[in-house]
Amino acid sequence: MKLVLASQGFTTDEIAENVSELVGKSLSNINISIINEAYIVIPENEDKRWLIQELGNIAKYIGGTIDFVNLRAYTKEEIRKRLVNTDIIYIVGGKQFILPNLFKETGFDEILRKCAKNKVIMGTSAGATVLGKQIESAPYWKERYQVEKEKIENKTLGLVEFNIVPHYMREDHKKWNKEFLEEVLRDNPFPVYAIRDDQAIIYDEGKLKFVGGNPEIFGKNI
Numbered sequence: 001m002k003l004v005l006a007s008q009g010f011t012t013d014e015i016a017e018n019v020s021e022l023v024g025k026s027l028s029n030i031n032i033s034i035i036n037e038a039y040i041v042i043p044e045n046e047d048k049r050w051l052i053q054e055l056g057n058i059a060k061y062i063g064g065t066i067d068f069v070n071l072r073a074y075t076k077e078e079i080r081k082r083l084v085n086t087d088i089i090y091i092v093g094g095k096q097f098i099l100p101n102l103f104k105e106t107g108f109d110e111i112l113r114k115c116a117k118n119k120v121i122m123g124t125s126a127g128a129t130v131l132g133k134q135i136e137s138a139p140y141w142k143e144r145y146q147v148e149k150e151k152i153e154n155k156t157l158g159l160v161e162f163n164i165v166p167h168y169m170r171e172d173h174k175k176w177n178k179e180f181l182e183e184v185l186r187d188n189p190f191p192v193y194a195i196r197d198d199q200a201i202i203y204d205e206g207k208l209k210f211v212g213g214n215p216e217i218f219g220k221n222i
Contacts, residue, residue, distance in 0.1 A: 002120045003159060005128035005193075006200035007166040008050070009090075010057040015200045018211045022202055023087050023120050028063030033086040035069055037102060038094025038126050054092065054124065062088075071106045079111055089115055093125025093166070096145055100130055100154035109157060116159060125166040130156050132163030133190055140184040144176060160203050161190055168194035168216065178216060185218040192218045 002022050010016050020027045039051055058066060069082050083089060089112065091099065103109040112121065123131050134156045135141070138149040156163070165181060167173045178194075185192050193201055199212035 001116050001159065001203065001205060003116070003131055003203040004120065004122040004200055005131060005164050005195075005203070006122065006124045007128075007164075007168070007195050008197040009054045009092075009122075009124045010061045011198050012212060015198075015211050016061040018200070018202055018209070019088070019120070019122065022204060025087060026063075027061050030062050030087045031064040031067075031085055032058060032062050032088045032090050033067045033069050033083055034058070034090045034092060035071065035108075035127070036092040037071060038092060038098040041095050041098060051092070058090065071102055071108050076107050076111065079106075079108065083111070083115055083119070086119065088120045088122050091121070091123040091127030091130065093123070093127045096126050096129070097147075097152065099126055100152075100156055103130070103157070104154045112157065113159070121159070128164055128166060131159050132156055133158045133161055135163055135185070135188060135192060137184050137186075137188050140188075143180070143184055163190075163192050164201060164215075165192060165194040165218075166197075168196050168199075170197060181216070181218045186220065188219040190219055191222060194218065 004019055004022065006015065016027060020030065023030055039048065067082060069079055071079065103112065121131060141147050141149045169177065181194060193215040195201065195215045199215060202209040202211060
């Protein structure tokens, strides 16, 4: 299984080069399929410039075919067909709880698990956290997302035995700093990596590689 968990995608040459190495193709020959449905419930008064920038960075670095796969528009069979020739399934972030529910409703969770056997899966922000193990800390969900842990309808996919906190120490995320994460993730039973927007974590058949420097690590016995 080959995964990339990032905050904001192709924000640096280093991230792009490491993704190319993971895929085993030059950037100019990589085909990418984009899942971009987690932003739809973001309020109309919140600026979506970040999304344009992220998609623009994909176009900047990826030279092969770029496709959008709308899970709500296609049947499972159509989704499978559209993913046959792709090298990377790229899952864009947005609202935290959209993707686990959407994947379950559409059956994309099953499709993604099968695709992960021979394709690179790359997620950003909420699109990355959905790939990792479900964070267990009730205070984390309560303080950061104002939701009770017990009310989370569908869990993340757990493709790997860790997860990330994206956008670490970005200007609009500074209140979720090291002290906050140490407190709310103190008893979490697996590692949680806090990464900046210029960082990514590569998971290559069980081996981890930190791109852009070492992240902060939180959790029990870390």
